[in-house]
Amino acid sequence: DGFSADKLFNQGFSYTYDDVIFLPHYIDFPVESVNLNTKLTRNISLSLPCVSSPMDTVTEASMAVGMASLGGIGIVHYNNSPSEQASMIKSAKSHRIPFCSDLVFKSPSDSILSDSDFSSSPFVLVTESGTSKSKLVGVVSKSVWGNLTDKESRVSDYMVKSPISAPSVLEFEDVVEYMVQKEVDNVTLLQEDGKVVNFVTSEDVERIRGYPKLGLPSLGSDGNYLVGAAMGTREQDKERLEHLVKAGANVIVLDSSQGNSIYQIEMIKYIKRTYPELDVIGGNVVTQYQAQNLIQAGVDGLRVGMGSGSICTTQEVCAVGRGQATAVYKVASVADHSGVPVIADGGISNSGHIVKALTLGASTVMMGGFLAGSNEAPGSYEYKDGRRLKKYRGMGSLEAMTKGSDARYLGDKAKLKIAQGVVGAVADKGSVLKFVPYTMQAVKQGLQDLGASSVQSAHDLLRSRTLRLEVRTGAAQVEGGVHGLVNG
Numbered sequence: 001d002g003f004s005a006d007k008l009f010n011q012g013f014s015y016t017y018d019d020v021i022f023l024p025h026y027i028d029f030p031v032e033s034v035n036l037n038t039k040l041t042r043n044i045s046l047s048l049p050c051v052s053s054p055m056d057t058v059t060e061a062s063m064a065v066g067m068a069s070l071g072g073i074g075i076v077h078y079n080n081s082p083s084e085q086a087s088m089i090k091s092a093k094s095h096r097i098p099f100c101s102d103l104v105f106k107s108p109s110d111s112i113l114s115d116s117d118f119s120s121s122p123f124v125l126v127t128e129s130g131t132s133k134s135k136l137v138g139v140v141s142k143s144v145w146g147n148l149t150d151k152e153s154r155v156s157d158y159m160v161k162s163p164i165s166a167p168s169v170l171e172f173e174d175v176v177e178y179m180v181q182k183e184v185d186n187v188t189l190l191q192e193d194g195k196v197v198n199f200v201t202s203e204d205v206e207r208i209r210g211y212p213k214l215g216l217p218s219l220g221s222d223g224n225y226l227v228g229a230a231m232g233t234r235e236q237d238k239e240r241l242e243h244l245v246k247a248g249a250n251v252i253v254l255d256s257s258q259g260n261s262i263y264q265i266e267m268i269k270y271i272k273r274t275y276p277e278l279d280v281i282g283g284n285v286v287t288q289y290q291a292q293n294l295i296q297a298g299v300d301g302l303r304v305g306m307g308s309g310s311i312c313t314t315q316e317v318c319a320v321g322r323g324q325a326t327a328v329y330k331v332a333s334v335a336d337h338s339g340v341p342v343i344a345d346g347g348i349s350n351s352g353h354i355v356k357a358l359t360l361g362a363s364t365v366m367m368g369g370f371l372a373g374s375n376e377a378p379g380s381y382e383y384k385d386g387r388r389l390k391k392y393r394g395m396g397s398l399e400a401m402t403k404g405s406d407a408r409y410l411g412d413k414a415k416l417k418i419a420q421g422v423v424g425a426v427a428d429k430g431s432v433l434k435f436v437p438y439t440m441q442a443v444k445q446g447l448q449d450l451g452a453s454s455v456q457s458a459h460d461l462l463r464s465r466t467l468r469l470e471v472r473t474g475a476a477q478v479e480g481g482v483h484g485l486v487n488g
C-alpha cells in the first residue's frame, strides 16, 4: 500500500511538505514513550529537535536562552559587529534560568523623566555608571516612576538601595527558594564580578511555573547553555570566528543560501584545522552532490533548504532551489551514510511539517517564521488592525542587507543589490517556553501514529521501506485542512 520514499522521490518531481502525506503504521507504545532526543551535529546531542534560525528578527540572547532551556538550541545571527554577536552569546551563556529579562539601566544621577524606553520593563536597575558594566546600587519600580512629574527628580531619590541579589549560577528553583527565604518579590541575579545578568520578579516565577515541563535543557561541558553562532565565509569572518570562540559558541553555522562553494569549503577546512574540537554546520544544500562536497570538506552537520523559507524569494529570483520534502530526503540519504546529521531549514509552519521533516531524514528542524512572533524574538510588538504583531524579515531582504547580511547571498561585492527575501510581520505567539512544548507534544503524537518511538526509529522505518507515503492532490490537500465551515 502507498509508496516507499525511495520510489516516491525518484519520479522527477520536487515535493514540499504539504505535497506528501504518510500512511499510518502500527502503534505498540504510549505517546509518553516517544523520545525526541536527537543530534544537531556529529558531536552535539539535543533533547528536542528544535533550532532557531540565525536571523536578526529571530535569534539573539533571549531566544538562545529559551531554546537551550527547552532542550533545543539557538543560532545567534551575525548581522552585527563581531563584538555585538559575541556579547549576545556570552549573555545567553551566563543564564541558568529559562528567560532573559528586559534590563533597563540608569545611574543614580539620571533624571527620572528622561527616558521613554522605560515602559518596556517594570523595573529599572540602578548601577554606578548607568550601564550593565558597573556595580548595582539600587532598583526603582515602574509604579514609583509612573507617578512622578517633577523634572528635577533624580533616580537616587527614589531607588531602593542595596537591593536583594543572588548569584546568577543558581537554578530556577533555587532562585525561587531564595526569594521565599528573603521574603522579597524580586531579585537581581549577579555574576561573580558583580555584573547584572537577570532580574526575576514573582510574576516571572508564576509565569515560568505555568509552562509545561519538557526534557533536559541543552548544556555544554561547562554546565552553561549550548549556544550556536552563524558566520560567513569571507576572509574577515576569520576574525569574527575568534570572537565567537572566545565567547564560548558551542557550534558554528556557516551561513549561505548556496553552500556548495569554494569559499565555504575553504572555511570549513580552516575551522577544522584551527579549532579541531569545534563542530561546524555547513550549507545550505539541497542536492546530494552539494552535500557530498561539504561532507568531504569535513562538516559535522548539514543545513538543508533553498527557497523554502516563509520570507524567501530565492526560487523566484534565481530559479534555483528544491521542494523541501525532496531536499531533506535526498540530502539525508547521503548524509546518513557519513554519520552527518541534517537540519531541515525553512518552511516549517505547523507540527505536521516537523513530523515530515524528521521522518524524511532530518535530525532537527530550523525555524524562523514559526518562532519570530514569540516574546523571545528580538524587537517589540506592534499593533496593526487590532492585531499584535512582530516584525519578521528575510536576511536577503534589502532592509537586512543594508545592515550587512548580503554576504549570505554572495552579493556583498556586487554593485547592484538584488533582494532574495521580503520584510513582513507575524502574529504574537507568546513565549516559546509555552508553544514549543505543545508543538513537540503534537510531534510525538505524529511519530506514534507512524509507529516510531524516536527520531532514529522514524529514519529506520523510512529506509527499510516500512513507512509508506503518497502525494496529495490539490483536492486532498484542501480536504486535509479545515474546510467547509461558515466563518462567523
Ligand code: XMP
Residues within 6 Å of the ligand: 053, 054, 055, 257, 284, 305, 306, 307, 308, 309, 310, 311, 312, 313, 314, 315, 345, 346, 347, 348, 366, 367, 368, 369, 370, 393, 394, 395, 396, 397, 420, 421, 422
Ligand atoms: P522559515 O520558513 O522558518 O524560514 O521562516 C527560515 C529560513 O529561511 C532562510 N532565509 C532566507 N531565504 N531569502 C531566502 O531565500 C531570505 O531573505 C532569507 N532569510 C532567511 C534561512 O535559511 C532561514 O533559516
